[in-house]
Amino acid sequence: MGETVMRLNAKAKSFLTKEINREAESLGFEVQKDIVLKRLNQLAQEKGKPLGKEDLAEQVTDMFPTMADQTLTKAAKLNTAQQWRLWLMTGGVMGAGLVGFMGLIWLVNLPYPMVRRPVARVAPMLLLPSYLNMDRNYREAIAHGEQADQLVNNATSAADIELGAEKVRLAQQNLDQLPVWFLGYEPVKVCQFMGGCSWNFTFDEFQRARAQVGRMEARIFQEKNALSALTTAEQNIQTARASYEQATIPEQRQAAIKSWQGAINELTLIPEQTLAGSQTTNRLRNYEQEFQQAAGLVAGTNQTQTMVMAAQQFAQRADQTMAQAPLTANQWQEVLNLYQEAIQRLQTVQPQDAQYLSAQTFLAEYTETLGKIRINLAAEQGATAQFDQAQTQIQNLLTNLPASNDSQGRNRIKGEISQIISQLQKVQPGTTVYDQAQTLINQAQSRAQQL
Structure with a gap:
């Protein structure tokens, strides 16, 4: 009996594996790399005639068309170095007399490319x-x-x-x-x-089919999450409604109302494009009507809630303006006025009102913010005044420039430039004139060095 010979020996496999890894890394062909490496692993376990250059190219170039010809030549040389040991010749499996017809059909239909491809070329009916x-x-x-x-x-x-x-x-x-x-x-x-x-x-069509199934899986995941969110929100609404009905003091009712409102808000977060989202629209309207009726029974709730919401609107408008900082003094004054309006409305909420604690929380927050606004307004006003004064000094300096050969005059100019720089350095960061002040400082320092 002849000596066992593998279709792909260890040296050729190791060489090809390194080349394929390098090629895949440069091209980003991770899927193609996995496919080819599986082929090589299988070939390394198959007994038969060692693969030549054309056979190796058939295993590699469909996934890596740019694989260098010299690489395949070297791999084939490594693989066919011991070709004298070959015991299974081309077509040996199909022509073996000891294998029955049914066994042959089973063999050629094994899910291995190295078995099916040669058969597909010469005897596809098998x-x-x-x-x-x-x-x-x-x-x-x-x-x-x-x-x-x-x-x-x-x-x-x-x-x-x-x-x-x-x-x-x-x-x-x-x-x-x-x-x-x-x-x-x-x-x-x-x-x-x-x-x-x-x-x-094609391979691309197969990948698109995979991607389509993946998108469908993601859609179903979203649908299931939305249905779960709908069920949870409705359970929370029922629980909050029961707590409201069982409440005996205003604080308990207010807590139930807050939980009720939170559960309704959960419904609004369900994506509209889902089945649960389409079912939520009508239900949400009914839940909100029921909630408003229950909330209206709490003494003073509507009036105090309106005041708190109005205060929040003023604060939000002010925050929108502050988001555009740095602001001018007029803009800071406008923000200050808005927060004062918000505070005035919160101060109308009385201790006996249901929203009193909430109003006091906002009042403390807005009062603290108002103090910061006053600081920013003063900083902007001071920076503008300092910048204007520096510009006046610059104009006076420009109108009294000394002759170029007047050393005493140049020393005086240096002193005045130093005063201007000192004035500009008082301009605080975060003000509208800060960047301009920094530019003038750089220009003044450069001018002083030239004198």
């Missing part, structure tokens, strides 16, 4: 079971995907979403059965015999 299986899985993947799309996009209940999820799962299983390595290798003779093949698709 691969008919594989082609029929591919055809079935491809058709079922498309059908399950379309069914899932219809169920999810036209869902009327949670049961439709669940059934759509099951269809997506089946479509994923079908796609998993399609041999990625075969994409782009058209079984011409069998397709002609069968009048066309539905599995004639």
